[in-house]
Amino acid sequence: MQSTRSVSHLAVATHILLLLAFFLVGCSSSLAPLSGTSANALTGNWQVSSMSTTAMKLPMLSGELTGSAVSVTGIFHAASAGACVNQATAISLTGHADTKNVLTLTGSLAGGTLTISGNVAEDNKSLTGTTYNVTGGTCALSAPVTASAQAFSSVTGTYAGSFSDAGGHVIDITANLTQTPESDTTGNFQLSGSGTFPNNPCFSSPVTVSNAQVTGGSFTQTYADPSTQNSVTATGTFSSDANTLTVTNWTLTGSCGPDSGTGLLTRHP
Secondary structure (H helix, E strand, C coil), X not given: CHHHHHHHHHHHHHHHHHHHHHHHHHHHHHCCCCCCCCCCCCCEEEEEECCCHHHCCCCEEEEEEEEECCEEEEEEEECCCCCCCCCCCCEEEEEEECXXXXXXXXXXXXXXXXXXXXXXXXXXXXXXXXXXXXXXXXXXXXXXXXXXXXXXXXXXXXXEEEEEECCCCXXXXXXXXXXXXXXXXXXXXXXXXXXXXCCCCCCCCCEEEEEEEEECCEEEEEEEECCCCEEEEEEEEECCCCCEEEEEEXXXXXXXXXXXXXXXXXXXX
16 A cells, blocks of 8 residues: 555656656747847848839838837838938837847837838848838838848948949949948938049049938948049948948049049958
């Protein structure tokens, strides 16, 4: 009888221990830290874009996010010409992530409501499974659209490369650029610095950068030389790590112009 009771008590104790183990494992899993929860983990320059035809009214947005997945605010704007709202119109966003790490941002847009949603990636530099939608107002979409949401590193450092035209003429340039840590009131970041054009009579180097800004993965910068009255404006896109600036178009004006073409600049370590 004593033996039977001991076995019974042992079985009960084992069962309790197993339940406790499962409980602890479940708790440890649910208490695991979510991506983007550290202070300012999501702060920076972001771009959200969609290739869906449903998004033709608003194919791209860009601007600054500030904070973490626990609580984030943003200031975005339409980042494409011909969008349903002027590119100078600021779109204020607020949001947070749920227990499954899905970040949802909402804000008023042209009489309607913009909603952006996606899973915060482990490196805090993108959202996966992203969608956005606009309900109501002049920018209303017929349905949510799939999108990409990417953070872009600061365009800061020494970049070297060249501009070339269709005739094979090349303008070499080395640029020292610094991006502002915070955006302006519409979510655009500013660039400052100077460019050096070696052995180029069109420019008295160094030439100060002016009218230069970054938004999402796009940039524009102008090098205007007051002494030679020549000016070159370059626009383009850049990689998410900001190591490569792809000049999709540059335009030279002044006594050495007109001329135009494309180019490529890479950041030196």
